[in-house]
Amino acid sequence: EAGGITQHIGAYHVKSPSGDLTFVDTPGHAAFTEMRSRGAKVTDIVVLVVAADDGVMDQTKEAIAHSQAAKVPIVVAVNKIDKDNANPERVQRELGEFGLLPEAWGGDTIFCETSAKKGIGIEELLENIQLQAELLELKADPKRRAKGTIIEAQLHKGRGPVATVLVQEGTLRAGDNFVAGRFSGKVRMLLNERGERVQEAGPAIPVEVQGISGVPHAGDEFVVVPDEKMAKSVAASRQLKVRESELASASKVSLDNLFEKMAEQEVLELKMILRADVQGTLQAFGQAAEKLSTDEVKVKVLHEGTGSITENDVHLAAASDAVIIGFNVRPSVKVKDLAEREGVDIRSYDVIYHALEDIEKAMVGLLAPSFTERVIGTAEVRETFHVPKVGTIAGCAVIDGKIERNTGVRVLRDGVVIYTGNIGSLKRFKDDVKEVLTGYECGIGVENFNDIKVGDTLEAFVMDEVEATL
DSSP: GGGSSSOOEEEEEEEOOOOOOOEOOOOOOOOGHHHHHHHHHHOSSSSEETTTTSSSSHHHHHHHHHHHHHHHOOEEEEEETTTTTTOOOHHHHHHHHHTTOOOGGGGGGGEEEOOOTTTTTHHHHHHHHHHHHHHTEEEEEEEETTTTEEEEEEEEETTTTEEEEEEEEEEETTTTTEEEETTTEEEEEEEEETTTTEEEOOOOOOOOOOEESSOOOOOEEEEEEEEEHHHHHHHHHHHHHHOOOOOOSSOOOHHHHHHHHHTTTTTTEEEEEEEEHHHHHHHHHHHHHHHHHSEEEEEEEEEEEEESHHHHHHHHHHTTTEEEESOOOOOOOHHHHHHHHHHHOOEEEEEHOOOOOHHHHHHHSSSOOOOEEEEEEEEEEEEEEEEEEEEEEEEEEEEEEEEEEEEEEEETTEEEEEEEEEEEEEEEEEEEEEETTTTTTEEEETOOOOOTTTTTTTEEEEEEEEEOOO
């Protein structure tokens, strides 16, 4: 995976001497809270892998929270035990703070020390998982109609919408009619995690299902129904409900919230259209992106979908001033050309963090930069001349810094500012000059101001731009 970190949920069925297991692998870093919470909902036992050299990280705490919320027992695997700086005692101590006490300390959490690289402790880990499973008495009826959960779904270029389903009860067979979230379908083909075609899948077996009418959301329920008619009617009623809730959520302006709506216009918005190769990444990324919103800049996802970036995306982005972010997907040449013509920014990423960093930078860019003033020089008025068609010119001596043409100027009389404007002309003798340094004399004309008197002080200043921060 890009960046050496797991980014999709994968499910694998493993045969081991102590019995068969199915592993659902959820990504371990912070942007993937959403995926991890789905992983905890479909599993019987959570194997929490903690690196012996890193100890407990933020994402470890999150994984523990999801597992405890779903009331799923945890087996801890302390990995990378072969490293020189491995410190398994520290891991036990840190996990103890979250209520995961090892059996050696009188707790009930199983700790296994492993090294995936060297193959140390893997057998022991598998045996401990089976032991935990026996205590839980996990059973399912393979004879009933299949029911399960969508782990991952995507739009495949050649095969249309496909979904990875973890069967939890019953047996799923080719030809079954089913409902998955708000879509229905008939199982055209079942593939196992190695891409081999299978005829059926029993409880706890992950399979890829083809034959769905659309791309369901990861975490949706997958249920086999008696016939196609029922599948279609259930899907249709669910789609109607989704449509209704979408319409209801687009709040209308009323007198009560009119002021809020007007105030909202002050808030800058960074609009985005998201495209990813798989549905799970899309959800995780969409939520992580919207969490970046601050009081000054809101991040809004206008549209998201799986599959490659389309011309419709570009049209939508052009109409609404949005940025298109592709995740593991690339636009075609035709789409690229259209984006260039329309002036739409398309960006492709393979690691979520890079995308989030760039979004933060863009948000800073939306904020107007602030300016600070820097005084560059002071001149004292020694004499004034009235020039026809030009106005009053002040004969000055520069007493500090330098005076430049085209900068801002303030006219001070007895220390009080009486006018702020720009320097219109700067001359030494009869020549126009760009700047005059300390100790020299010059003629200064202030734009649109003629009331200059002997003894006034002219202060020249420039405005420096300061980058905004969130």
